Amino acid sequence: MSSRTQDRRHYAVDLREFSVIPMNAITFAGVSKSYDTVRAVETLDLEIGSGQAVALLGPNGAGKSTSIGMLLGLVRPSGGTVSVFGDTPDAAVRTGKIGAMLQDGELVAGLTVREVVEFVRRLYPEPLPLDEVLSLANLTSLAKRRADRLSGGQAQRVRFALAIAGAPQLLVLDEPTSAMDVESRRSFWASMRAYAAGGRTILFATHYLEEADENADRVIVMARGRIVADGTAEEIKASAGGRTVRFTVGDQPTAGLEALPGVTGIEVRGGSAQLLTTDPDATVQALYASGIQVRDLEVKGADLEEAFLSLTGDN
Numbered sequence: 001m002s003s004r005t006q007d008r009r010h011y012a013v014d015l016r017e018f019s020v021i022p023m024n025a026i027t028f029a030g031v032s033k034s035y036d037t038v039r040a041v042e043t044l045d046l047e048i049g050s051g052q053a054v055a056l057l058g059p060n061g062a063g064k065s066t067s068i069g070m071l072l073g074l075v076r077p078s079g080g081t082v083s084v085f086g087d088t089p090d091a092a093v094r095t096g097k098i099g100a101m102l103q104d105g106e107l108v109a110g111l112t113v114r115e116v117v118e119f120v121r122r123l124y125p126e127p128l129p130l131d132e133v134l135s136l137a138n139l140t141s142l143a144k145r146r147a148d149r150l151s152g153g154q155a156q157r158v159r160f161a162l163a164i165a166g167a168p169q170l171l172v173l174d175e176p177t178s179a180m181d182v183e184s185r186r187s188f189w190a191s192m193r194a195y196a197a198g199g200r201t202i203l204f205a206t207h208y209l210e211e212a213d214e215n216a217d218r219v220i221v222m223a224r225g226r227i228v229a230d231g232t233a234e235e236i237k238a239s240a241g242g243r244t245v246r247f248t249v250g251d252q253p254t255a256g257l258e259a260l261p262g263v264t265g266i267e268v269r270g271g272s273a274q275l276l277t278t279d280p281d282a283t284v285q286a287l288y289a290s291g292i293q294v295r296d297l298e299v300k301g302a303d304l305e306e307a308f309l310s311l312t313g314d315n
């Protein structure tokens, strides 16, 4: 075989491998983190494919920020390895593959919005065009304003602009809308979706369940350092009790409702009862057979809030 044929074969094999094995954007393999006696993250195994928008949802202290810190190379894991597009977090940050918007971060005093964004853009090898960054972050009309004289929501938009300035393939946002009012939040998520539309990967931590529901393809719920659920918002709702059955019960005794088939939770207040159930048909049949006089019966999907509380054990 000539060396030329050998070269060509080698090339063909490489190409095939490249197309068959899609690279994960994020891999956590057996990752844990302890701060002295506090076990912030238990053994975490997680793969996030390229192009997904993923919400990391969980109550205070669940381990979200610690996981994000490890992803960005800011926190060293106590065990396991984190990789980003096959690289270490440090290398991925250095080469501009990750952009991040963290919970705080002062904006440079005395510079305009345009100057701050331009300054950061220039740190990256292949940044987005300045006008595109300003437009994506909804900052075009604020470009000449001083960055240290903005409202909380406007300052968050500048932080978002800085996070996308280097055209990162992975954008990581830690509770990005915590200081925003409803309107700012809506416009922020529109910007985020516009950025994600180019096949980029987004990971964001949030306490707001409706944000996860509306903006993520996949929702990962963490509690006490562990993943307690992982799926679409719909799957998570279904896995945590599925449906609610509501009805008016008046002042009749309600003992025994919790024992009806499928029921995983019950709340009785002001003459109305609400049952969380995995099997609404069986629950309703048994309810009618129980002798309780049921009025205004209604069955609907549990919302993500109920699912979340049930999964994290915070109810």
Ligand SMILES: Nc1ncnc2c1ncn2[C@@H]1O[C@H](COP(=O)(O)OP(=O)(O)OP(=O)(O)O)[C@@H](O)[C@H]1O
Binding pocket: 035, 038, 039, 040, 058, 059, 060, 061, 062, 063, 064, 065, 066, 067
């Ligand atoms: N630098 C630190 N030193 C000691 N303990 C820490 C440190 N950072 C976090 N922890 C602890 O680790 C646990 C996980 O915290 P982490 O901030 O990762 O959770 P979180 O889900 O991001 O919470 P929040 O939503 O409140 O930001 C908590 O018990 C927290 O008190």
